[in-house]
Amino acid sequence: MNGEIAPTKAITLEELRNTPGFPSEKRLSLGRVAVIECPEEIPCNPCEFACPKEAIKIGQPITNLPQLIEERCDGCGICIPSCPGLAIFVVDLTYSKTQALVEFPHEFLPLPKDGQEVDATDRHGKVLTKGEVVKVRNPKGYNSTPVISLAVPRRYANEVRGILGGVRIG
Amino acid sequence: MRIKSHPILGDIPKRKLVKIEVDGRTIEAFEGEPIAAALLAAGIKVFRRTVKRREPRGLFCTIGQCTDCMMTVNGMPNVRTCITPVEEGMEISTQIGRGERS
């Protein structure tokens, strides 16, 4: 849809940085780490139980915001498919000299193939850049929430949150 | 339109295909699915027309509550197609008004 009236903005990076689920600049610079984009006090806690390193804390009451204990997190990504809000990502700023790795859930068909070049999109589904699919993981334990690892130019690491796709008739 | 593949639910389950007749036209349907689902899959959206103004009505609630989806099935008017399963050879017609013969 075009026109003067803008749709509601998705949550911004600034807002997210102020939540306890967002890793510090320093931790991000050290490599793979979870980025939890869950900004409201909702009654939800599967992420806390999913993390084998006890790096996510919600505790009681269950409406507490998820807190990332960043020094415990090794960026394994197990929490990504556990989150019913599909709100957890893994970012690796150290992936290569120029590229970062962004990992995100992708519950749409068709799934891209390893090595495929795809359009990487932001929190509004807008294409930002090209990305290379490094890996698509979809083991049984993920319960049909595939996780895509995408290499993108490093400056987009905090903006890329998906790929084009999902509109597919039949 | 059928959803043949689905990221969560997988491929569409195999069910027995049968033929039913809708306003004289033969369409394929899965045995046991609601008549309304088979019609939508075949692109048919108008299920009945109202008594006075002949306004079109189609599927609205899918749970048997609103009666918008009533059609004449095997000669019987006022059948709620959203909760009535398909059987081989059913004859279905768009219901006009209360289903009086026209």
Place this chain on the structure above:
Amino acid sequence: MDAEVAVVGAGPAGLSASIEAARLGAKIVLIDENGKPGGQLFKQIHKFFGSMEHLAGLRGYDIGNKLWQRAMELKINVMLNTTVFGIFGDKTLGLLTTMGSEILRAQRIILATGGSENTIAFPGWTLPGVMGAGAAQTLINVHRVLPGKRILMVGSGNVGLIVSYQLLQAGAEVVALVEAAPKIGGYRVHAAKIQRAGVPIMVSHTVKRAHGRDYVEAATIVRVDDDLKMIPGTEKTFDVDTICLAVGLTPLSELAWMSGCKFIFVPTLGGHVPIHNEDLETTVEGIYVAGDIAGIEEASIAMEEGRLAGIAAAESLGYAREEATKLKKEIKERVQQLRRGPFGEDRYLAKQRIMKVAPR
């Protein structure tokens, strides 16, 4: 037929109520008009938010299956494809089965009938192609048929957000989601999913009319002011073949009316709610409510309320007296936790209001 406890509705509330009451020894008959148990759950293919104690993280239908299995292990007497069409006299239920009608006499009744979808009227709203969001969800997830290719969703509560997402997964295009209020109603994590997929969410907008001769071919949306009045000149029309209405649920409470339960009007909980006390007992002794009929909330709460009503009903029949007090206390604490935060607080206060006027 006789039962110690008749449970109406086999959604998360009714299943949980039956399981608890049966576990404590009561003889249950559990009735649902659907052919499949699980209520709302069996058409929900997303992973549920909620607490791990309530099986959150599993997809809705898996939660339903788990509860169903447990009910089967306890050999609960279940009647599916059976509608309770009335409650008469002293706890006598009229049942309509596929074979005909039947009478069930019960000592206690737990009503767990859930909610029904609201609709809104606008020019063209009766055209084929306008449907409830729940209807679209049943079509795509249960019957595997798309209602259309280009969809306008009306309403940004969790239902509108989640059904939009599921329509995308089914292969449709959600052209826009409009919300009359000035902000998104549901959780931002659910909104974010469809925003990432490129769906524009238009707050302070509503649907003005549906266009088309025999079915929906286009829709006009319009901006509204803070009093929800349409602002002329802000209309926009675009091609869609389906308009889905996700404008809230109302407690499905006919049976409670028929039984003579007293009601209270609580907009936060979806409208008229049968007055009930902490144990979910209504103003009619021995009749309990649980889940969405007791106020539209969430599956986690529906399960806890179901358990509570099940335990209370069994207790009142003389089962597990010592255990009951402790169990009920634990559940009440958990429920209180669930009703916190910006979304839960209003519901907590609303429930408090109800309990204040309830009989002890």
